[in-house]
Amino acid sequence: MKALLFDKELKFVDNYPTPKPGPDEALIKVRLAGICNTDLEITRGYRDFKGVLGHEFVGEVKECKQEDLIGKRVVGETNCSCAQCQYCQQGLRSHCLNRSVLGIRNRDGAFGEYLTLPIENLHPIPDEISDEEAVFVEPLAASCRILEQIQIRESDEVVVLGDGKLGLLVAQVISLNGCCLKVVGRYESKLEILKKRGIETFLVAGANDIKANIVIDCTGTTSGFEMATRMIKPMGKIVLKSTVAAKYHIDLSPLVVDEITLIGSRCGPFASAIRLLRNREVEVRSLISTAYPLEEGFTAFEEASAKGALKVLLSIGAPFNSI
């Protein structure tokens, strides 16, 4: 099959073996996939991964022992767990000690014609949600994760830092909570997407005096984290949403003096994300930049890496008719 591989460098191949599903797995024909910052970080050396990249996708089930799923459009949770370890036993499957992760750790990902995932990882996509919307379920679920980790009250002053793909999703999810929300970004054009939804936005240069008791760092940069530590009020919470290959050179003593809580946040509830999309509570189509065929994956990665890039998609198994 065709696939976009990473093995020290990114390469397109057309003779990659089609994966074979295990007894509790499904074979899925990928329709559309999204390039995430984690994919870009992997190509810069993060996580030491080799294989087919990609973990944001929508596809069609082709083989599966659960017959009612065959032919269905699905998205899939990326963490494949062992069901045995202490984390699986506690229901924390995304922290399974023996997990493989689609396109990130020990498992080929979604930038190929086919992928396999455990049946339990799959979520059928209702007809009201298009392919281009469904491909956002994974990052939207990651945005919803924040609300599983911290309580956001109406009286909270919340800042979302970053107007990248994840920042724009997180901002929309948090705005549904009715708190006082400010979003700080670098690109007027991207902040405009949020302004249209009534969300207050600021360019970095105009954000120096903003203080908040919850700051959600979606910048994926060390300077973004530093800004978060300057903005946060005593007893406040900083949520870290982005993984960066670079090391941070930081003074932790203000975190102690001001008793700040720092919360790492990763994968989230797919069901919530699907519900938000179906109910039109979050708008994702304006976050799409371009779609490329898999053969042009290298160009797609270049575009996704450019400063200010929005979501770049890879159209794989389905005719791409709506962008």
Added chain:
Amino acid sequence: MKALLFDKELKFVDNYPTPKPGPDEALIKVRLAGICNTDLEITRGYRDFKGVLGHEFVGEVKECKQEDLIGKRVVGETNCSCAQCQYCQQGLRSHCLNRSVLGIRNRDGAFGEYLTLPIENLHPIPDEISDEEAVFVEPLAASCRILEQIQIRESDEVVVLGDGKLGLLVAQVISLNGCCLKVVGRYESKLEILKKRGIETFLVAGANDIKANIVIDCTGTTSGFEMATRMIKPMGKIVLKSTVAAKYHIDLSPLVVDEITLIGSRCGPFASAIRLLRNREVEVRSLISTAYPLEEGFTAFEEASAKGALKVLLSIGAPFNSI
């Protein structure tokens, strides 16, 4: 009066003006004071403080509008708050935006013959608690703070990192909770203090395989924090107890992937600390190294700065008869 000042360098003076209490303040004659790592960090440039150092003390009230306090032995909370700002209004006096802090920020401290503090900051010391024990109330309260911030269950695996003064206090407080506690330190002799109380201890070299879901970093070193990030299990909590002038060079991505929570922790409840001492639930006398008169403050600081030092005291206003 005699005082130990810091103004770019540490110096003993015998002609420092005796402080005058404000209308809601008490004048306190210091009996005994303790040298804390924060004092040492200040002499290395942390916080940019100038004035009389010291914030761990026990003294006798000499002047005060609340007459029943006069002649009483007291300890004092170090944060002097404005009662006006949003934090004071929320009852978070130790985070007052306009606060002065005894011997740390805009207020002369305890390494002098007299100090002043707001009356509301004072806690009388019962007769059952000696001066040498009372001087530990402030750091013991800081240890108790952890239990106000996180819940520690019997089923939790907790590691206290560091066998310095604060680590030895924190370990004793946490051990009262009945959880599975391990303490990791550098000095067999100091760990022995905890072993005698039935607490399991490890030298750093033998601690490589320890994993825990709660790690309390009392090392005051960047390498200690790195060890904490290696030990912590997914979804675990790292409590940061120490302030260090140095910057940390760290990779925050494991905190995101494993969804770790980092919690800064500072000052705590004096009433709890006094109760623990009076009930003999915590033992502090074995943590004392030496006591020096104020005139020998420089030697005292040298001893307190030495590797593996225990608590060095400054005997100021009272005959020193029990060490």
